Amino acid sequence: xxxxxxxxxxxxxxxxxxxxxxxxxxxxxxxxxxxxxxxxxxxxxxxxxxxxxxxxxxxxxxxxxxxxxxxxxxxxxxxxxxx
Amino acid sequence: xxxxxxxxxxxxxxxxxxxxxxxxxxxxxxxxxxxxxxxxxxxxxxxxxxxxxxxxxxxxxxxxxxxxxxxxxxxxxxxxxxxxxxxxxxxxxxxxxxxxxxxxxxx
Numbered sequence: 037x038x039x040x041x042x043x044x045x046x047x048x049x050x051x052x053x054x055x056x057x058x059x060x061x062x063x064x065x066x067x068x069x070x071x072x073x074x075x076x077x078x079x080x081x082x083x084x085x086x087x088x089x090x091x092x093x094x095x096x097x098x099x100x101x102x103x104x105x106x107x108x109x110x111x112x113x114x115x116x117x118x119x
Numbered sequence: 120x121x122x123x124x125x126x127x128x129x130x131x132x133x134x135x136x137x138x139x140x141x142x143x144x145x146x147x148x149x150x151x152x153x154x155x156x157x158x159x160x161x162x163x164x165x166x167x168x169x170x171x172x173x174x175x176x177x178x179x180x181x182x183x184x185x186x187x188x189x190x191x192x193x194x195x196x197x198x199x200x201x202x203x204x205x206x207x208x209x210x211x212x213x214x215x216x217x218x219x220x221x222x223x224x225x226x
Contacts, residue, residue, distance in 0.1 A: 037122070037124075037125025037126065037128060037161070038125065039131075040129050041125075041128045041129050041131075041132040041166075044129065044132040044133060044135070044136050044162065045132050045135060045136075045137055047139070048132070048135045048136040048138070048139035049135055049139075051136075051139035051140060051142065051143045052139050052142060054143055055139075055142045055143050055151070061148065061209060063152070063201055063204075063209070064148060064200060065150055067142060067151055067152055067155045067201070068142060068155075070155060070197070070198075071135075071138060071155045071159065073165060074135065074138075074159040074162070074190075075139070076168045077163060077186070077190075078131065078132060078135055078162060078203045079187060080140055081163075081166045081169075081170045081183070081186070082128055082132070082165060082166065082170070082193055083170060084170055084173060084174065084179070085124065085125075085128060085170040085173040088156060088173070088174060089174065089179075090121070090176060090178045090179035090182060092176055093170075093178075093179060093182035093183060093186065094182065096182070096186050097182060097186055097189065098169060100186055100189045100190055100193065101189065101193070103197070104189075104193035104194075104196070104197050106199060107146060107197035107198075108197060109199055109202065110201070111197070111200040111201040111204045112200075112204070114201070114204045114205065114208055114209070115203075115204035115207060115208050117134075118208050118209070
């Protein structure tokens with residue numbers, strides 16, 4: 037089951053990278069990066085479920101906060117400099 | 120319990136995949152933002168619940184519930200910040216009436 041979840045998350049990561057490379061404006065790329073970060077969070081959670089230990093969950097908390105802060109900073113950048 | 124947790128994990132991953140497909144396929148920046156903000160909220164929630172059901176220990180459950188709460192709060196706030204700056208700076212073409220412009224002009 038975890039292998040299937042890993043496969044689905046890999047496909048999602050590839051699609052987010054497609055939008056990251058294609059996206060015409062800066063906010064498109066910000067959205068794609070945020071989605072990529074969420075995909076990584078979910079992959080670490082699935083990995084923790086695969087290992088059967090709570091070893092990666094602290095990492096997921098840090099990554100969630102980091103994603104929020106980076107989205108806020110980039111939104112401020114878009115508002116001041118334009119996309 | 121492991122089987123149910125695995126099924127919940129796969130369903131949560133499918134929601135992340137749905138968000139990725141929406142991010143690639145939609146044509147408008149607002150539509151893309153909506154796909155990337157709503158899908159992962161439920162996706163992270165389901166993946167976290169599946170992880171907690173698979174591991175079944177107190178530290179894992181506490182950490183996963185913290186992750187879910189953080190994602191629910193920060194996802195909405197972050198995408199709102201980003202869409203506000205897009206509305207103010209980029210001015211993408213809208214397909215209807217612009218009610219926010221009247222409000223902002225009034226303020």
